[in-house]
Amino acid sequence: MDKKVGLPSVKQPPKIRVRPLQLAIVFFAILYSLANFLLWPKSRLETLPINAQAIVAQCRALYLTPGPPDDFQSRMHSDRFVKGTKPTLIRNATIWTGLDDGNEVIQGDIFLDKGLVKKVGTFDLRSYRGVEVLDAAGAWVSPGIVDMHSHLGVDSAPELNGASDTNSLKGLALPWLRSLDGLNTHDEAYRLSISGGVTTANVLPGSADAIGGQAFVIKLRPTAERSSSAMLLEPPFSLNGTHVDAFQRPRWRQMKHACGENPSSVYAGTRMDTQWAFRQAYNTARIIKEKQDAYCSKALAGQWTGLGDFPEDLQWEALVDVLRGRVKVHNHCYEDVDIDGMVRLTNEFKFSIAAFHHAHEAYMVPDLIKKAYGHPPAVAMFATSARYKREAYRGSEFAPRILADNGLDVSDHPVLNSRHLIYEAQQAHYFGLPANLALASVTSTPARVMGQDHRIGRIIEGFDADIIVWDSHPLALGAAPKQVFIDGIAQLEKPYTSVKPKSAQHAPTTPNFDKEIAEAIKYEGLPPLEPEKAKSDVVVFRNVGSIFLKNPATRLVDEVFMSASADGVVVVEKGQIVCSGTQTACLTALSRSEALHLNLEGGSIFPGLISYGSPLGLTHIASEPSTGDGSVFDPLRSQVPPIIDGTAIKAADGLLFGTRDALLGYRSGVTSAITSPDGGFLMGLSSVFSTVAANKLADGAVIQELAALHVAVSLSSRVSVSTQIATLRGLLLGEGKDDISRRFGDVVAGKIPLVVHADSADVIASLLLLKKEVEAAAGTPIRLTLAGATEAHLLAKEIGQAGVGVIVHQRPFPTTWEERRILPGPPLTQTSAIAALVAHNVTVGISIEEPWSARNTRFDLAWVMHHIRSTAGLESNGALGRAEVLALASSNLETLLGVEESNTDLVATRGGVDFDGKVVAIISPLSESVNLI
Numbered sequence: 051m052d053k054k055v056g057l058p059s060v061k062q063p064p065k066i067r068v069r070p071l072q073l074a075i076v077f078f079a080i081l082y083s084l085a086n087f088l089l090w091p092k093s094r095l096e097t098l099p100i101n102a103q104a105i106v107a108q109c110r111a112l113y114l115t116p117g118p119p120d121d122f123q124s125r126m127h128s129d130r131f132v133k134g135t136k137p138t139l140i141r142n143a144t145i146w147t148g149l150d151d152g153n154e155v156i157q158g159d160i161f162l163d164k165g166l167v168k169k170v171g172t173f174d175l176r177s178y179r180g181v182e183v184l185d186a187a188g189a190w191v192s193p194g195i196v197d198m199h200s201h202l203g204v205d206s207a208p209e210l211n212g213a214s215d216t217n218s219l220k221g222l223a224l225p226w227l228r229s230l231d232g233l234n235t236h237d238e239a240y241r242l243s244i245s246g247g248v249t250t251a252n253v254l255p256g257s258a259d260a261i262g263g264q265a266f267v268i269k270l271r272p273t274a275e276r277s278s279s280a281m282l283l284e285p286p287f288s289l290n291g292t293h294v295d296a297f298q299r300p301r302w303r304q305m306k307h308a309c310g311e312n313p314s315s316v317y318a319g320t321r322m323d324t325q326w327a328f329r330q331a332y333n334t335a336r337i338i339k340e341k342q343d344a345y346c347s348k349a350l351a352g353q354w355t356g357l358g359d360f361p362e363d364l365q366w367e368a369l370v371d372v373l374r375g376r377v378k379v380h381n382h383c384y385e386d387v388d389i390d391g392m393v394r395l396t397n398e399f400k401f402s403i404a405a406f407h408h409a410h411e412a413y414m415v416p417d418l419i420k421k422a423y424g425h426p427p428a429v430a431m432f433a434t435s436a437r438y439k440r441e442a443y444r445g446s447e448f449a450p451r452i453l454a455d456n457g458l459d460v461s462d463h464p465v466l467n468s469r470h471l472i473y474e475a476q477q478a479h480y481f482g483l484p485a486n487l488a489l490a491s492v493t494s495t496p497a498r499v500m501g502q503d504h505r506i507g508r509i510i511e512g513f514d515a516d517i518i519v520w521d522s523h524p525l526a527l528g529a530a531p532k533q534v535f536i537d538g539i540a541q542l543e544k545p546y547t548s549v550k551p552k553s554a555q556h557a558p559t560t561p562n563f564d565k566e567i568a569e570a571i572k573y574e575g576l577p578p579l580e581p582e583k584a585k586s587d588v589v590v591f592r593n594v595g596s597i598f599l600k601n602p603a604t605r606l607v608d609e610v611f612m613s614a615s616a617d618g619v620v621v622v623e624k625g626q627i628v629c630s631g632t633q634t635a636c637l638t639a640l641s642r643s644e645a646l647h648l649n650l651e652g653g654s655i656f657p658g659l660i661s662y663g664s665p666l667g668l669t670h671i672a673s674e675p676s677t678g679d680g681s682v683f684d685p686l687r688s689q690v691p692p693i694i695d696g697t698a699i700k701a702a703d704g705l706l707f708g709t710r711d712a713l714l715g716y717r718s719g720v721t722s723a724i725t726s727p728d729g730g731f732l733m734g735l736s737s738v739f740s741t742v743a744a745n746k747l748a749d750g751a752v753i754q755e756l757a758a759l760h761v762a763v764s765l766s767s768r769v770s771v772s773t774q775i776a777t778l779r780g781l782l783l784g785e786g787k788d789d790i791s792r793r794f795g796d797v798v799a800g801k802i803p804l805v806v807h808a809d810s811a812d813v814i815a816s817l818l819l820l821k822k823e824v825e826a827a828a829g830t831p832i833r834l835t836l837a838g839a840t841e842a843h844l845l846a847k848e849i850g851q852a853g854v855g856v857i858v859h860q861r862p863f864p865t866t867w868e869e870r871r872i873l874p875g876p877p878l879t880q881t882s883a884i885a886a887l888v889a890h891n892v893t894v895g896i897s898i899e900e901p902w903s904a905r906n907t908r909f910d911l912a913w914v915m916h917h918i919r920s921t922a923g924l925e926s927n928g929a930l931g932r933a934e935v936l937a938l939a940s941s942n943l944e945t946l947l948g949v950e951e952s953n954t955d956l957v958a959t960r961g962g963v964d965f966d967g968k969v970v971a972i973i974s975p976l977s978e979s980v981n982l983i
């Protein structure tokens with residue numbers, strides 16, 4: 051797609067690719083010079099420089115377009131082949147090759163040798179010896195995942211001050227910087243991302259600068275050299291200063307650009323400043339390029355008089371190369387205003403952008419994007435991560451579908467853990483992106499956009515042996531690699547064994563979102579989200595596949611109905627179930643003439659889900675202080691104003707209703723949320739609220755004003771852990787003041803739970819001891835819940851024995867030191883943290899981190915469900931039924947967070963296995979109605 055760019059201006063000689071022809075031209079250029087020398091008067095004699103040949107070669111090289119050598123496809127081994135790697139035969143695979151626009155699927159074998167895919171399909175291997183055989187038994191196989199937007203190695207896990215190499219703050223335009231210079235070879239995330247199938251990543255500088263520097267493409271596997279450079283895929287020849295072969299086509303380079311909020315805010319400037327920084331930098335590069343072109347047109351014409359030295363500048367050479375069309379520009383750019391500015395810039399300076407990244411508003415302006423110079427940039431974006439800042443406020447989950455023609459990729463590791471890049475593709479697919487394009491979006495599309503599609507992104511004979519063997523269709527929620535090959539080397543020590551149901555072996559059927567898609571465009575990303583009340587008092591749900599209800603006595607979720615033939619019926623009158631089960635059981639109710647009938651097509655009815663862990667309900671736009679409640683005073687770090695000192699802050703006082711994240715949560719089955727005040731050691735008191743209520747005075751808006759008392763103990767606090775624990779001990783032993791003392795008294799008396807946000811196993815151990823100590827002093831048991839609790843699995847037994855509950859993230863990541871000992875789950879470990887805790891009888895809930903992900907709670911549950919099911923029978927403990935999985939985000943959270951009045955809403959989904967169908971209605975006993983979505 052980039053073949054058109056990079057041609058020299060009309061004055062330049064024609065573009066040459068074939069080596070003999072190039073040789074011939076250089077030969078004739080020299081001959082021409084020689085002729086000048088011989089035929090012209092003596093004065094010319096001094097002017098032919100001694101290095102004329104080198105200059106001519108250098109000038110010729112300027113106009114070569116990047117790409118592989120012409121004989122690349124006939125290579126016999128990969129330049130990344132590791133000697134001693136055994137050939138591997140993957141037998142009996144269902145191969146998604148990426149060919150035919152992502153529609154080709156081959157049933158057959160794949161042979162990997164010399165770091166390459168040697169054969170695909172049906173073939174005879176009799177001539178080979180010592181072949182490793184992996185029987186895929188029909189499993190799906192795809193190319194390795196290509197991550198076009200990564201900060202792997204430069205923004206390493208765990209985060210430490212000694213390793214923050216994402217951004218330089220030495221100026222707005224720094225095209226001379228190279229991400230490679232910060233590429234840490236010990237980032238914990240390489241191994242994790244590989245376990246999610248990521249084999250190649252484009253490591254970009256961050257977005258603090260307009261021009262942050264050059265990006266480098268790496269393969270993620272460990273290397274024998276253990277060096278940063280050894281990870282590179284096709285680095286530019288000029289990288290280490292070795293002599294550049296003037297006849298060889300250069301390799302594609304990559305560069306980061308950013309517009310909008312980030313560069314503006316970092317430099318306390320505005321969009322105008324950023325845009326000027328771009329223009330100033332590009333103008334500098336343009337002047338150098340024009341000098342070079344003028345110089346070279348003379349040199350190539352043999353006009354040596356007064357020519358002098360070749361004009362160049364090491365600082366600007368990379369940006370000059372952008373103007374020559376030899377660099378893939380990756381442009382972090384969200385809003386229409388910024389996209390417009392960049393499109394203008396490309397036309398002013400005549401360069402192309404490979405992709406707009408993040409680009410949350412791109413779906414509103416496809417025609418504008420098509421006006422970019424050269425070719426329309428691809429659009430790389432998140433699937434559902436949005437609204438975290440103004441630039442993302444109008445983001446739509448339907449953007450990938452709307453932009454489908456423009457290609458897309460979906461990541462920003464570690465902003466989103468790239469281990470789960472395939473999950474982004476799954477969500478894009480759920481929201482309407484066709485399966486072939488969804489798979490391409492994380493494989494062949496990014497490979498093409500990065501100029502690497504001659505070797506990665508598809509399964510073709512002669513391509514790099516980067517292959518994933520999946521345990522289900524890769525677009526099925528919870529898909530996990532059984533094995534990942536990079537350069538033909540198996541990356542998982544042991545292939546992962548799991549048994550997924552047949553239903554997971556094909557691309558999921560996705561709901562119809564045509565109406566929502568039209569509204570996203572019509573309302574520029576802000577469609578109304580309020581549900582509509584069913585007009586009839588009686589609603590009949592037909593073709594119900596399963597029904598789950600909370601048992602008021604046990605507070606557990608029970609599966610009360612399950613039918614493989616999906617012939618269940620639920621009749622609701624004024625928001626109450628009057629009859630449920632088989633048709634025959636509900637005959638009288640079914641005949642109600644005024645009833646509204648809804649066909650669930652095998653879907654489920656289950657208790658309204660609860661969201662916990664993010665500031666949902668306390669903010670509209672997380673990074674905009676003026677749109678939210680803000681942070682509480684931290685008594686350990688700053689002086690609390692005397693007027694408020696001694697008061698425990700209540701989230702209920704700061705609740706905001708009608709936030710888009712809450713409403714999107716509601717539309718996805720999350721009917722209530724529990725939120726605590728944000729920040730500090732002593733966070734305050736959490737509240738339970740409805741995600742659909744219009745304001746605090748509406749019926750049922752605040753479900754429970756006070757739920758639990760929350761504190762945080764962290765190694766990342768600037769106050770010592772010992773100080774934090776000592777403070778907590780003092781507060782529990784009655785040393786607090788006023789209201790705070792009263793609240794801790796309630797905790798000690800067992801009236802409300804104490805929720806401690808803690809990740810480190812060492813902190814958790816201290817908390818378990820503190821609990822004992824306080825209980826011994828007070829004589830009553832404390833209800834302690836650990837939130838975050840990333841390392842809790844290390845103490846699962848002790849936590850279980852102490853009767854302490856735990857709320858964890860479904861997909862852990864070692865963001866900080868105190869979270870580094872995660873239990874990663876499949877395929878790296880057979881068991882997950884949730885399963886390990888459940889095995890010790892710990893009551894477990896799941897939490898989210900950011901408000902936008904409340905809407906994905908159903909997916910989180912389905913994910914747990916798929917994992918638990920696939921390993922059931924393989925491990926003796928930790929097996930959860932469907933009802934128990936639902937409880938993780940409903941009744942368990944209520945127990946763990948001190949909710950007394952259980953939420954009675956019920957969610958009805960249409961289609962889909964488990965909980966991943968589309969929510970079509972919420973049954974609300976409180977409002978005596980059914981809300982239609």
Ligand SMILES: *[C@@H]1O[C@H](CO)[C@@H](O)[C@H](O)[C@H]1NC(C)=O
Pocket residue numbers: 142186187188
């Ligand atoms: C491929 O695997 C499937 C599923 O295990 C099996 O039914 C089929 O017989 C296998 N085919 C061959 C050629 O081994």
Ligand SMILES: *[C@@H]1O[C@H](CO)[C@@H](O)[C@H](O)[C@H]1NC(C)=O
Pocket residue numbers: 285286287289290292
């Ligand atoms: C310099 O880079 C070239 C091209 O990538 C490579 O072949 C060569 O080995 C490198 N030299 C050193 C000293 O790293």
Ligand SMILES: *[C@@H]1O[C@H](CO)[C@@H](O)[C@H](O)[C@H]1NC(C)=O
Pocket residue numbers: 850889890891
């Ligand atoms: C968990 O609880 C069950 C039922 O009460 C009991 O049989 C089992 O031993 C317990 N497991 C552990 C590890 O405590």
